[in-house]
Amino acid sequence: MKDVESLWDLFQKRNVSRRNFLKTCVTITGILGLSPSLISDVVSAAEKQPLVPVIWLHGHECTGCDEAFIRSQSPFASDVLLNMISMEYMDVLAAAAGEPLEHHLQEVMKKYNGKYLLAVEGAVPLNDDGIHCMVGGKTFVHNLKEVAKGAAAIIEVGSCAAWGGIQAAKPNPTKSVSVSDVVSGKTIIKVPGCPPIPEVITGVIMHYTLYGQIPPLDSKGRPKQFFGNRIHDTCYRRPFFDSGMFVEKFDDAASKAGWCLYKVGCRGPETYNSCGNLRWWNGLSYPIQSGAPCIGCSANNFWDNDPFYNRMPNIPVPNTIVNADQVGIVAAGALTAGVIIHGALSTIQHKKHHKETHDTEKDNE
Amino acid sequence: MKVRTVAVYYVFTIWTRIFHWLMVGAIAVLFCTGLYIGNPFYIGSQGVEPTFAVNNWASMSTIRFIHFAAAYILMASFIFRIYGFILHRGDRMLPKPWTKLFWTGMLDMGLHYSFLRSEHRPYLRNSMARAGYGGVYGMIFLEAFTGFAMYGQINPNSWLSKLFGPINHLLLDEYVVHIIHHYVAWMIILFVIIHVYMATRADMSEKYGEISAMFSGVKFYDKEPDDVGDLKE
The missing domain is CATH 4.10.480.10 (Cytochrome-c3 hydrogenase, C-terminal domain)
Known part of the structure; x- marks a missing residue:
């Protein structure tokens, strides 16, 4: 897309009726988890708010989140939501590839500096200077930091970007971390899931597009309306x-x-x-x-x-499969037996000691 | 008959004693209901729709309610404990690892419990017991914090969730909080076994009135206890 325009502009350009536009706005209001009384706000935002340019980076991951994303199919909204974002760079969906695409990325970053929304999919491997994930001959961590610099906000799409995901599971050989572990000083929205629900991904982008600000987040940085x-x-x-x-x-x-x-x-x-x-x-x-x-x-x-x-998880005890309750029952049983034995030995010692002191008392007399 | 001359020491106020027995009841209920919640099974007649089965005398819903109610009673009973703590020195017998007495007492008790020393010095509360009670308070607070962290999330916008919710993030994720809550519950039960045994043992062999003290508040000593300074100025 050359010029940044609004959703209503886009509808008019494609000869879609006002009626359909309003229906779409109602759908969007619902998906965003907003109150029906806010429909008029959504309509006016969709009329005026320019579409946000989006750069979508891929890191250490499986592109499963893309598979989910392209299947966003909430009634009538699916195609709209895809077209609503001014998607400027996404290596797996772009028609171009190789150097021209990377070149385009540089241009977009310059053109929309401080305005574009950055969606990141995938974890960031740090081990061995980050060579476990390379894009265009550079390490992903390098690319990420570079693109993140000019981003208005960052969306961590999927569990890998949000937490580290399967790469970060034990023993984490590539030392993968989440995006927020390497990028600081930016507004970051976590949209975890493996993959996230398609409508949730589009919904979060949608919210930003319409309101020009991020949705309300919980203390972990996840949008409340979807992860509340x-x-x-x-x-x-x-x-x-x-x-x-x-x-x-x-x-x-x-x-x-x-x-x-x-x-x-x-x-x-x-x-x-x-x-x-x-x-x-x-x-x-x-x-x-x-x-x-x-x-x-x-x-x-x-x-x-x-x-x-x-x-419950199993507790590692050799040659057997046990959980906390089984271990607890055995431990409580063993402890009870232990205190009974200790009690018996204490009684013996006590009696012996008592007799001894009794004898010495007698001797003293 | 041999006559034993003892001095009477007023150790526990009525508030601490009330707290102690409320805590006993609450923890017993919490542990039993907690075991059910962790590994539930159907109680009641089969073939009932869930809409009606939820009204069973022992449905998951009822048992969870009992669990939460007992938790609130335990938390509320701490008001008594705090009141006693402020009121009376005897209710403040904390572990004091910065004193020499704490460590000599610890050695003394260690040797006595491992049968290497037939008698130990008289204490109002020995170092091992002090450490143990410190530990069990720690475990109860951990249970309370993890419990409220999970419970508060029923309504993520509530003040309870704002207060305790961050614990879920502090400990990696909420699943880990469940596990900690479950494991620490078992550790408290292991403490109870040792505690009941030690109290009974002391009551039978030392005649200081260890068990009755938790009803009457007083202990009886023929010699002055080493840690009497914690009771008197």
């Missing part, structure tokens, strides 16, 4: 949890009846995401709805919280 609640607290299977009705095994009757997956390792009670209310693929489903426990993919360090299908 635990999946557990928005889960449609919550009544089964509250009633104590649990799936014990993946092939039991309870699992067919759709009871709560808490005991087969569901991380819903610890995970903040919109899966419970937005769901995936146009509200089609989400892991818990399809009978698979949440693995907590938007939580920090979730890869190390294995095994995923157990409520």
Whole structure:
């Protein structure tokens, strides 16, 4: 896009009706988690606010977040949201490649200095001077710092950018870290998830585009409207949890009846995401709805919280598989036996000592 | 009959004693309900819709409510403890690792408990007990902080969440908070086993009135305890 224009300009250029424009604004209001009374604000912003140029960098990752992003398909909004951003650089979707594209990046950075939104996907490997992830012959950490300098705000797309992701899981051979670990002094929005919900990615960009400012964030830097609640607290299977009705095994009757997956390792009670209310693929489903426990993919360090299908992690005891409760029962039992033995020995010693002192007292008399 | 002459030491105020027994009850309830919450099972007749099963006398919802209520009682009972702490020196027998007595007392008790010394010096509260109680208060506070960190997140915009929510981030993520809460609960139970044994042992062999002191507030000594300075000016 040559000139930075508004969403309404774009609609007019494509001969889409005002009616459709307003419908889109209503959809956007809903997706952004805004109150219906703010529709008029959204409409006026969509009329006036210029589209924000976006630079999208890829680091140490699998491009799964792109796969999610391009499937953003909330009714009517999908295509719009994609077209709404003035996407200036994204190596996996760009028609150009190689030097011309890298050259374009330099130009965009200069042209929109201090104005562009930087979306980063992937972790930043630091080991061995960052050579574990190279783009255009330079290390990713170098590119990131360079592009971040002129960014108005940075969005960490996906768990890798937000926390380090699978690369940062133990033993983290490349010493991968999150974007916020290497970039400082910038407004950073975390949009974790492996991948994040497509509508959440577009929704956050959308919010910035419309309001020219970042959405309200929680203390961890995640947008409140999407990461405000635990999946557990928005889960449609919550009544089964509250009633104590649990799936014990993946092939039991309870699992067919759709009871709560808490005991087969569901991380819903610890995970903040919109899966419970937005769901995936146009509200089609989400892991818990399809009978698979949440693995907590938007939580920090979730890869190390294995095994995923157990409520509690195992405690490393050689030649056996035990959890905290089993260890606790054995420890409490052993300790009880220990104090009984100690008590018996104490009694013996006490009696002996008592007799001795008694004897010496007698001798003294 | 041999007559034993003892001096009476008023150690615990009524406030600390009330706190102690409230704490015992609350921790017992918290531990039992906590075990259920960590590894629940269905209690009640089968074939009931969750809409109705939630009203069962022992549904997950009810047991969680009992857990949270007991937690609030434990927290509220600390008001008694603090009041006693301010009021009376005997309620302030903290571990004092900066004193020589703390370390000689620790050695004394260590040798006594490992059967190498048949008798130990008289103490109002020996160094090992002081360290142990310091430790268990630490564990209770850790449970309280991690507990409120998880509980507060039911409403992420509440003041409770603003106060304790950052703990979830401090400890990597909320899953780790669950695990710490669970492990420390077990450690408190291990403490209880040792505590009950040690108190019973002292009560039976030393005749200072160790157990009854937590009801009456007084202890009886034939010799002046080494740490009497903590009680009197």
